[in-house]
Amino acid sequence: MDVTLLADADPVPVVLAWWAAHSALTAELGGPGRVGAYSEEPYPRLRAHEVPGGSASGSNGEMLYLVTTCLQVEALGASADSPGVGQLKRINFVALGALAQLPYQPYVSGPIITGVRFVPGSGGPMPDIDGRSRWVSKVMISSHAPRPT
Template identity: 40%
Template sequence: MRDLASLDAELLAVDWLSNHHELTAVLGGAGRVGARNAPPYPRIRITQIPGGSSPGWRWLGTFNLQVEALGDLDRTTARPALRLAFTTAVKALHQLTARPAFPGQPVVTFVQALSTGGWLPEPTGQGRYVGVVALTAHPAAS
């Protein structure tokens, strides 16, 4: 059995969202989900942030993920479009609990939006919708 240190919640979320058809359509194409603020835009940025819990750090843990919908650098992406991208990403993360268990893959048991999201542009003025999601999972058995 693997321990919790082998589970990368950020990578799990990025992989799931990158292959989510509804989110890809809302964003306007593939290659728009990752951990960096980089073109093409609009895009979803996922980063693991402090918080969550993992009693004993062995089997089950909750990880806090910041979910951001980022607009074009020239500020032309409409605010409603970013809100739609954000809400679609959060909805898609909730669908992780229904994902079939695959050998060697972590199992997501619970997803909770800790904030409903809000408009908070980057310091550069780039449009951004941001919120936090808690993802509870355990690593796959060997």
């Protein structure tokens, strides 16, 4: 077994690239360059990062190869009042809708995304640590590395 299968299954870079290239989400955010793992200008912005709650498993007695990643999705405003919680919720939901499309896309490279599930009870407004407005949700993303041929 290839010892890099588990490491190569990380879906976060694929998710960020998918969102950055997604035309509906780019339009909802107000332009390109607003998706990433950090809170930085320009705003509004979509930030995503892995949080505790995922798992790794195998099947048929194999070693670990399937990864389930818990991803926190955050729509961030420019301040406590701008652009408003309603718009941040809309941005977050468009991002979730775009994520739901990912398992059905033709494979290009990187990990294979096999499923995306919303974590019930995880969505809602929650100010960021610096006071800016934010809408937060969590998803579980199942993925695995491509099988060697």
